[in-house]
Amino acid sequence: MKGSDDQLNRLYRAIGDTTRRRIIDELALRDRQSLFEIYARVLSEHGINHSRQAFSRHLSVLEEVGIIEVEWEGNTKLHSLNKTPLTDSLSGWIEKFKEQK
Amino acid sequence: MKGSDDQLNRLYRAIGDTTRRRIIDELALRDRQSLFEIYARVLSEHGINHSRQAFSRHLSVLEEVGIIEVEWEGNTKLHSLNKTPLTDSLSGWIEKFKEQK
DNA sequence: TGCCAATGCAACAATATTGTTGCATAATTA
């Protein structure tokens, strides 16, 4: 149980950040985006003013917990959304409380 | 939107901690428990070995985000679970991704 | 009143997280 607890911790913390939720929202609209694309879009559409490196870190966090999946095309890293951790692992724990009503 | 983002951040981070999820699980079984009761139960049923103060802090975090509601009886503070933030605010953002399928 | 039980608050240390800058690497392209 320890392992799944750790994974849950990482998952919840991963989405407990505005910038990362904006990144996820952006990827939900359009898959296979590069770091720079995501960076530019999230920057312009929401007033999030961080460096490219900061975004790189955020993407890594999301990749580590499996929310983002990656694919290389030349020297461009394309990021896509994997909703499974969000819809399965994540809401799983919360769902309990809904069922209990 | 800034405010609700901050609230979401706090909510997700609040439950992104094993001890706090165990506390919530414990309160889901039985409402109106004091700090010491929760402390003793979570400690014995799960091997979480922290001080009373650590638990006090965790309870504060949960209270701040509205997951725990409080009621004083003499000098005993009774904690109860309020599932609303979990079922509404929280799953709200995640729910989007389910609907998009 | 005097003591005990249940909490809260403050200070401190140890870590973890977040963001920046600078430099390195690897694929493209002129």
Add this chain to the structure above:
DNA sequence: TAATTATGCAACAATATTGTTGCATTGGCA
């Protein structure tokens, strides 16, 4: 080959989080 593009990695600073210990406060009870 040389310049450009897209990234990654490392070091550092600023904050935030987590946990501990010690002391203070407040209500209930002998």
